[in-house]
Amino acid sequence: MAEMIAEDFLEEDTQKNKFLTFSLGNEIYGIEIKYVTEIIGIQPVTEVPELPNYVRGIVNLRGKIIPVIDVRLRFKKPFMEYSDRTCVIVIDIQEISIGLIVDSVCEVLVIPEDEIVPPPSVNGGASNKYIKGIGKVDNSIKLILDCDKLLKEEELSNLTSTLSEGVIS
Amino acid sequence: MAGNYSNESMLDLYIFETSNLLEQLEHSILASEKSNHISKDDVNEIFRIMHTIKGSSAMMLFDNIASLAHSIEDLFYFIRENNPREVDCSALSDIVLEGVDFLKVELEKVKAKDPVDGDAQRLKETIADFLNKLKLQNSSAEKVSTSRKETKKNSVEDLKDIPEDIEEITEKIPEEKPRYYIAPNITEPPAALSKKNWYKAVIFYQDGCEMENIRAYTVIHNLKEIADKYIFTPEDIIENDLSAQVIKEQGFTVVLRTDKSYEEMHEFFMQTIFLRELKLEQIEDQEDEPVMNQYENALTPQIPVLQTVEKEEKAEKEGQPSSSSSAQQSIISVNVVKLDRLMDLVGEMVIAEAMVTQNPDLKGLQLDNFFKAARQLGKITGELQDMVMAIRMVPLSTTFHKMHRIVRDMSKKLNKEVRLEIIGEETEVDKNIIEHISDPLMHLIRNAIDHGIEAAAERVAAEKSKAGTITLEAKNAGSDVLIIVRDDGKGLNKEKILRRARQNGLLAKSEQEMSDREVFNLIFLPGFSTKENITEFSGRGVGMDVVSKNIQTVGGSVSVDSVEGTGTTITMKIPLTLAIIGGMNIKVGNSRYTIPTVSIRESFRPKESDIIRDPDGNEMIMVRGECYPVIRLHTLYKVKTEVTEFSQGIFIMVEDEEKSCCIFADELLGEQQVVVKALPYYIQNLKKDNELGGCTLLGDGNISLILDIQSITRLVKK
Numbered sequence: 002m003a004e005m006i007a008e009d010f011l012e013e014d015t016q017k018n019k020f021l022t023f024s025l026g027n028e029i030y031g032i033e034i035k036y037v038t039e040i041i042g043i044q045p046v047t048e049v050p051e052l053p054n055y056v057r058g059i060v061n062l063r064g065k066i067i068p069v070i071d072v073r074l075r076f077k078k079p080f081m082e083y084s085d086r087t088c089v090i091v092i093d094i095q096e097i098s099i100g101l102i103v104d105s106v107c108e109v110l111v112i113p114e115d116e117i118v119p120p121p122s123v124n125g126g127a128s129n130k131y132i133k134g135i136g137k138v139d140n141s142i143k144l145i146l147d148c149d150k151l152l153k154e155e156e157l158s159n160l161t162s163t164l165s166e167g168v169i170s
Numbered sequence: 171m172a173g174n175y176s177n178e179s180m181l182d183l184y185i186f187e188t189s190n191l192l193e194q195l196e197h198s199i200l201a202s203e204k205s206n207h208i209s210k211d212d213v214n215e216i217f218r219i220m221h222t223i224k225g226s227s228a229m230m231l232f233d234n235i236a237s238l239a240h241s242i243e244d245l246f247y248f249i250r251e252n253n254p255r256e257v258d259c260s261a262l263s264d265i266v267l268e269g270v271d272f273l274k275v276e277l278e279k280v281k282a283k284d285p286v287d288g289d290a291q292r293l294k295e296t297i298a299d300f301l302n303k304l305k306l307q308n309s310s311a312e313k314v315s316t317s318r319k320e321t322k323k324n325s326v327e328d329l330k331d332i333p334e335d336i337e338e339i340t341e342k343i344p345e346e347k348p349r350y351y352i353a354p355n356i357t358e359p360p361a362a363l364s365k366k367n368w369y370k371a372v373i374f375y376q377d378g379c380e381m382e383n384i385r386a387y388t389v390i391h392n393l394k395e396i397a398d399k400y401i402f403t404p405e406d407i408i409e410n411d412l413s414a415q416v417i418k419e420q421g422f423t424v425v426l427r428t429d430k431s432y433e434e435m436h437e438f439f440m441q442t443i444f445l446r447e448l449k450l451e452q453i454e455d456q457e458d459e460p461v462m463n464q465y466e467n468a469l470t471p472q473i474p475v476l477q478t479v480e481k482e483e484k485a486e487k488e489g490q491p492s493s494s495s496s497a498q499q500s501i502i503s504v505n506v507v508k509l510d511r512l513m514d515l516v517g518e519m520v521i522a523e524a525m526v527t528q529n530p531d532l533k534g535l536q537l538d539n540f541f542k543a544a545r546q547l548g549k550i551t552g553e554l555q556d557m558v559m560a561i562r563m564v565p566l567s568t569t570f571h572k573m574h575r576i577v578r579d580m581s582k583k584l585n586k587e588v589r590l591e592i593i594g595e596e597t598e599v600d601k602n603i604i605e606h607i608s609d610p611l612m613h614l615i616r617n618a619i620d621h622g623i624e625a626a627a628e629r630v631a632a633e634k635s636k637a638g639t640i641t642l643e644a645k646n647a648g649s650d651v652l653i654i655v656r657d658d659g660k661g662l663n664k665e666k667i668l669r670r671a672r673q674n675g676l677l678a679k680s681e682q683e684m685s686d687r688e689v690f691n692l693i694f695l696p697g698f699s700t701k702e703n704i705t706e707f708s709g710r711g712v713g714m715d716v717v718s719k720n721i722q723t724v725g726g727s728v729s730v731d732s733v734e735g736t737g738t739t740i741t742m743k744i745p746l747t748l749a750i751i752g753g754m755n756i757k758v759g760n761s762r763y764t765i766p767t768v769s770i771r772e773s774f775r776p777k778e779s780d781i782i783r784d785p786d787g788n789e790m791i792m793v794r795g796e797c798y799p800v801i802r803l804h805t806l807y808k809v810k811t812e813v814t815e816f817s818q819g820i821f822i823m824v825e826d827e828e829k830s831c832c833i834f835a836d837e838l839l840g841e842q843q844v845v846v847k848a849l850p851y852y853i854q855n856l857k858k859d860n861e862l863g864g865c866t867l868l869g870d871g872n873i874s875l876i877l878d879i880q881s882i883t884r885l886v887k888k
Contacts, residue, residue: 047865047873048761049849050807052856059850059865061873064514064521066865068850097852152852 020110020136022143023090023103025072030103031110031136031143036092040106043087060089060100067091069100075151076131094148101151110143112136117145184230185281186503191219192277193568196270200574203263208249216266217246221446223273225376228440235276238290241297242269243447248301265300267575269293367428367452369435372421374447386413386422389439393426396438400426425453506601509562516551516558517845521871523551563598563746566644566653569608570595573615573642580619587626587637588619597644599651603744606724607653610717614655614740615640617714622659622738632735634658646746650726653742662732664689671695690730694718717742725751725768751846753866755839755874756822758803759811762874763835764844764866769879771823771830773838776816791821791832798823799886802834806885811836829883842868846876861885 020031021040041062046069048058055074059066069089074080086105091098117134133147198215202208224239245265272293279286373389386402393400402424404413428435432452439448527544570592581588599607623629623638630636641656664686671677671692696715718728726744745751745768752767774793782790782797789800800821804811813819813836821832844866848854863878 045872047875048809049853049862049875050809052853056853056856059853059873061521061867061871064518064867066847066850066873068852098850099852 018111018113020112020143020145021090022107022110023088024105024107025076025103026078029107029141029143030072030146031112032090032092032146032148034109036094036148038091038093038098041089041091041100042085043083043089043102057102062091062098062100065098067098067100069102071102073102073104092148094152097152099152110136110138112138112143112145120144181230181280184226185277187226188223188273188277191223192270192273193572195219196267196575197571199263199266199270200571200578203259203578206259208259208262210250210253213246213250217243217250220246225446228445230280232276232280232286233440234286234288234290235273238269238272238293240447241290241294242266245297245301245304248304261300265293265297267579269297367430367432369426369428369432370449370451370453371424371426371435371439372447372449373417373424373439373445374421375417376446386417389422389424392438393424396430397426397428400424421447421449504561506562509558512561513558513845516555517867520551520555521867523547525871560598562600564601564604565596565598566604567595569604569611570642570644572608573611576612576615577619577640580616584619585625586619586623588623589637589639590615591639591641593641593643594645597646597651598746599744600746603724603746606720607742607744610720610728610742611642611653611655613714613717614742615642618655618657618659618738618740622657622661624660628660632660647743650743650745653744654739655742656737656739658737661734661736661738662690662693662730663734667692687729687731690732693730694728751844751876752841753844753874753876754822754841755844755868756803756820756833756835757837757839758807758835759809761807761809762839762868762872763803764842764874764876765822765824765833766863766876766879767841769824769826771825773820773822775819776821778817781816793823793832799831800834801831801882801886804834804836813837824879824882826880826883829886831883831886833877833882844868844874844876 016033016035019034021034021037022029022031024030044060044062046058046060049056049068052058055071057069057071059068071080081104083102087102088106089100089102090106091100116138117136120132120135131147131150132144133150134145136143136145195216198212202212220239220243224236224243227233227235227239242265272288272290276286276288279288373386390400390402402422404416404422430438432450436448436450439445439450523544527541527548532540573592574590577588577590580586618640619638623640624632624634626636629638639658641654643652643654643656645652645654667689668677668681676692676695694714694717721728721742721744724744726742728740728742730738730740732738753764754767754770754773756763756765776791780792781800782792784790789802790797791800802814803809804814816834819834819836820838821834822838823830823832846864846866848864849862861878861881863876865873865875868874
């Protein structure tokens with residue numbers, strides 16, 4: 002028992018401050034390694050009708066059906082054709098598995114806590130709602146994603162938009 | 171944490187095991203009641219079941235369950251030992267079934283993690299009474315067992331009349347049998363003697379616990395604290411190792427005097443480790459001496475006599491658990507989650523196999539041996555897939571046999587003679603489905619007895635046999651299972667149904683237009699009940715609509731057929747399994763969709779001339795004089811496809827309940843059994859208005875979306 006707990010701690014500890022970085026256009030983003038289950042190449046995606054455009058559909062991951070979202074489209078960047086470099090990062094958040102389509106995966110980095118600064122709030126902070134912090138590694142900058150918001154924000158905004166529509170009408 | 175977990179699973183196991191045993195017990199008692207004769211095998215089985223329940227309940231510290239099981243066990247022990255000629259089978263069944271009911275209620279409490287606090291005292295008394303009666307009737311047969319088996323006497327004796335007697339006796343015993351006497355550590359003041367009770371306890375240890383003599387000594391050691399005088403047999407437990415054998419066979423007998431009450435003593439002895447059976451009785455004081463004597467006489471000289479009997483019994487006992495345990499070991503219970511996982515894995519393997527054997531790299535190569543091996547692999551994976559499916563299937567027999575009980579109870583209460591006939595109980599259905607049909611089936615049977623079968627006099631007047639018959643039949647029909655409940659009662663009265671429907675405002679059509687079947691199906695509407703009086707069993711008008719709702723949730727349907735005067739037949743059509751459906755795969759552009767085969771009526775290629783367009787641009791098609799709306803899947807789902815002309819694609823006419831429509835697709839890919847998988851939660855959340863019933867994996871690893879026909883036809887309505 003005690004050993005198990007120690008192991009847990011150890012695992013937690015080895016995952017701490019580690020980030021998987023991936024590129025999206027010119028920027029490098031990072032997500033906490035504890036969310037990541039695996040990285041796979043791009044797969045044939047089955048489209049599911051009537052979904053927001055950034056949800057590309059579902060893929061069959063060894064018998065498990067998971068949705069995939071295109072992070073480019075999610076961040077309202079222009080769509081880019083998928084290539085050999087395109088990767089799907091499978092992340093696990095609160096029992097929900099989801100695939101993130103990114104341009105390419107870079108590396109796993111250790112970014113100490115004191116190297117991460119909160120994102121600057123630009124014009125009320127609407128533009129960086131998915132960014133949890135900004136990590137500095139050497140001279141480059143990594144944008145740390147807030148995975149929870151990536152998935153949850155949409156529902157919230159959906160709700161608020163319908164609410165505001167209601168008010169207008 | 172680890173401890174908690176293991177306890178949890180032990181509890182699960184206990185619940186599982188006990189409920190299984192109770193079902194078995196119910197089954198055998200009903201069977202013996204029917205034949206009005208309780209066979210030796212049945213007695214043995216019931217005894218064994220009760221014994222197991224008692225043991226495991228005591229282990230889990232459910233004392234009330236254990237004690238009730240114990241008294242039923244006692245009862246059957248007597249029957250087994252003495253084989254009484256005349257047993258009132260019906261009364262015996264009543265008692266045991268009542269006990270079973272009690273145990274079931276307690277078990278539910280265990281499941282719900284409520285305190286297990288039912289009071290079995292009344293039941294236990296009933297059982298004791300019955301046992302006494304039996305003994306009186308069979309007193310002649312009781313010779314051998316008297317030494318081992320006596321009725322418990324719960325009565326508190328009136329001791330005040332005979333204080334001198336006790337004193338005398340207490341003195342006498344040590345004189346008579348000094349070697350059995352161990353001096354108490356504490357000398358009691360004589361005044362306290364009047365409150366003392368004498369008890370006799372016989373302790374049996376579990377088979378194979380070993381070192382019975384040492385265990386017995388532990389009891390004696392503990393006894394020193396609470397009893398001031400005690401005698402035990404065999405007496406040389408420490409010195410003589412052979413005494414272990416004697417204890418094994420005859421139990422360890424202690425006679426003691428204490429001021430504790432019966433309950434307290436019982437509790438004391440129940441704490442004994444590895445206790446299999448305890449017989450504790452209070453010895454009436456005036457008979458103290460004779461009892462002691464008789465008991466001494468009975469024990470010491472009878473040992474050789476008893477030996478043979480005991481040995482036979484021993485052999486019997488040993489034979490039983492070994493056979494039953496081997497029977498139990500051929501079945502294991504597996505967590506359904508593991509099965510689902512296994513099914514997923516096999517599905518993956520099938521896909522992986524397709525990826526290997528149909529690999530594009532192999533194109534154009536002459537590989538005879540490879541394809542031979544690949545075919546072999548394909549065959550094995552196919553078999554594996556079938557087997558995994560088969561694992562989830564459970565025969566209906568347990569569900570069906572539960573109905574025996576309902577029929578029995580109801581026919582007794584309603585004073586109707588009803589026979590239940592079961593056909594095709596071996597039919598297998600997916601486990602999830604079985605859980606859903608048990609309740610509907612119960613409702614149907616109750617309804618059939620209460621509303622269907624007439625009273626005996628009425629039946630005779632109608633020239634029918636006095637006893638009504640209910641037939642419960644299950645059979646396979648393609649990928650469905652039909653469960654049919656048929657009674658030979660008075661049938662449904664169309665007029666009555668219509669009148670009731672009119673009263674409750676349930677009629678949607680004019681009465682003349684309705685077919686017989688439609689009229690009968692009115693009884694499945696909520697709030698419909700033709701029975702004037704509400705009885706304990708049915709008549710509240712909730713039964714039938716619950717039936718149809720429950721069946722619908724598992725994707726089945728219910729229909730009624732009836733001939734007035736001769737009976738009613740209710741047919742439930744349920745799919746074999748929820749996890750697998752027959753589906754037609756269709757193609758639209760690059761996407762694949764699956765339509766459940768049950769909803770497909772036909773597929774055809776239309777003639778352009780049959781297409782009708784209304785001013786709003788809605789398309790319809792005329793088929794055999796009926797007009798159906800057309801749904802173009804590619805426009806509905808905004809899929810790019812080359813096939814937009816009706817003459818190039820194909821129409822699939824689908825039907826849900828009363829509504830029909832035609833779906834336009836590029837082409838049919840073929841029919842297939844598909845494993846239904848739910849859409850990911852994330853997607854479900856995004857799509858509020860869902861026309862997709864789920865998705866499935868095709869043989870080539872692609873995902874096909876399953877269309878929910880019900881919501882598609884609803885789409886047309888809008």
